Amino acid sequence: MKKMRIMRLLVMLSILVIILSACSGNNANGDEKSSEKGGDVYTFKVSHVTQESHVWHQTALKFGEELEKLSDGRMKLEIYPASQLGLEKDMAQQLETGSLDFGFLTNAYMSTRQDSLNAWFMPFTFKNLEEAVKMRESEAAKQMLEDLNSQGLVGLDFIFAGNRHILMKNGHVSSPQDLKGKKIRIIGSPAIQEFWEKVGAGPTAMPLSEVYTSLQTGVIDGIDIDLDALVTEKYYENAENLTLTNHITFPSVIVMSQKTYGKLTTEDQEIVKKALKAAADWGVQEAIQRENKNLEELKKHGVKVKELTDTSAFDSIAKEVKDKYAEKSPVIKKFLEEAKQ
Ligand code: BEZ
Numbered sequence: 001m002k003k004m005r006i007m008r009l010l011v012m013l014s015i016l017v018i019i020l021s022a023c024s025g026n027n028a029n030g031d032e033k034s035s036e037k038g039g040d041v042y043t044f045k046v047s048h049v050t051q052e053s054h055v056w057h058q059t060a061l062k063f064g065e066e067l068e069k070l071s072d073g074r075m076k077l078e079i080y081p082a083s084q085l086g087l088e089k090d091m092a093q094q095l096e097t098g099s100l101d102f103g104f105l106t107n108a109y110m111s112t113r114q115d116s117l118n119a120w121f122m123p124f125t126f127k128n129l130e131e132a133v134k135m136r137e138s139e140a141a142k143q144m145l146e147d148l149n150s151q152g153l154v155g156l157d158f159i160f161a162g163n164r165h166i167l168m169k170n171g172h173v174s175s176p177q178d179l180k181g182k183k184i185r186i187i188g189s190p191a192i193q194e195f196w197e198k199v200g201a202g203p204t205a206m207p208l209s210e211v212y213t214s215l216q217t218g219v220i221d222g223i224d225i226d227l228d229a230l231v232t233e234k235y236y237e238n239a240e241n242l243t244l245t246n247h248i249t250f251p252s253v254i255v256m257s258q259k260t261y262g263k264l265t266t267e268d269q270e271i272v273k274k275a276l277k278a279a280a281d282w283g284v285q286e287a288i289q290r291e292n293k294n295l296e297e298l299k300k301h302g303v304k305v306k307e308l309t310d311t312s313a314f315d316s317i318a319k320e321v322k323d324k325y326a327e328k329s330p331v332i333k334k335f336l337e338e339a340k341q
Helices: 002-023 055-070 088-097 107-111 115-121 129-137 139-151 190-199 208-217 227-233 258-263 266-300 312-328 330-340
Strands: 042-048 075-080 102-106 153-168 183-186 202-205 222-226 241-257 304-307
Touching: 042 055, 055 075, 055 102, 055 153, 055 266, 075 266, 088 102, 088 107, 088 153, 088 241, 102 107, 107 115, 107 190, 107 241, 115 139, 115 190, 115 241, 115 312, 115 330, 129 139, 129 153, 129 241, 129 266, 129 330, 139 153, 139 241, 139 330, 153 227, 153 258, 153 266, 183 190, 183 208, 190 202, 190 241, 190 312, 208 227, 222 227, 222 241, 227 266, 241 258, 241 266, 266 304, 312 330
Parallel strands: 042 075, 042 102, 183 202, 183 222, 241 304
Antiparallel strands: 102 241, 153 222, 153 241
């Protein structure tokens, strides 16, 4: 009799375990389950620093759609925009521990952790965004992604916010002389800082969230910015002189936590890579289209636009920066050689 009761209890417990595991929320951090179609079910987390209207967020949405489609619904993506999970240094830490699965990190932040990523910030390497986007396929760019392995990350791809230009409260820019002693907001990155110092300006690193007020109050004279951020954040309300310089490009490096990647089957790793590639291909084309749309939008808002067609006044500064970084990093040397081809 006692044996029977124990048996019944065991059967009931087994049923309960099966029901509970079928109902549990599944994520990429351990509690996955098998779907009827075969394979584990995942809800991945991705985070980035931009607003929802930004092309990086739109690319993340596309990535989510592709993941669901290619995995027959087994893989889903939760997106945390606008630094909801913390600053980029926090995100990098979360990626290392595996509590975050994907990051669309600014190349600027990542260039403080990996020298070779400064390649994208070699001054006046690209005339327009199309030229920068082509370098995504370069051997040097692939090497940069591979080198991220040493940081507990799987480097997947680059997407772009656009090329960077200069917005000033007073006057346009035709030579370094126009920038001497001016306080210019930059995003922190070794090569960007170096360029602006050599120009003779006062580069001031600050987060996007502080830029609007700093321009308004005159704490800074101008900003180094891409057109998408300029439109989204409405900086033109406080400074109206835009010089289209294309002096650098502005990528995001898309990374995955090695911890998460290691938990996936080879087939699921392929699904992730395929979905990401499709999203990034879409994202770079969208960024190119937005470059023109954003410019039209800015003109509608009364921004005075001037194109810097002759960049020769910056040649010696650009060469100094490039020579220094090419000597420091063979990957940057290769990148600059490939960019010339
Ligand atoms: C910036 O800080 O300048 C920035 C960051 C992310 C996207 C675009 C711009």
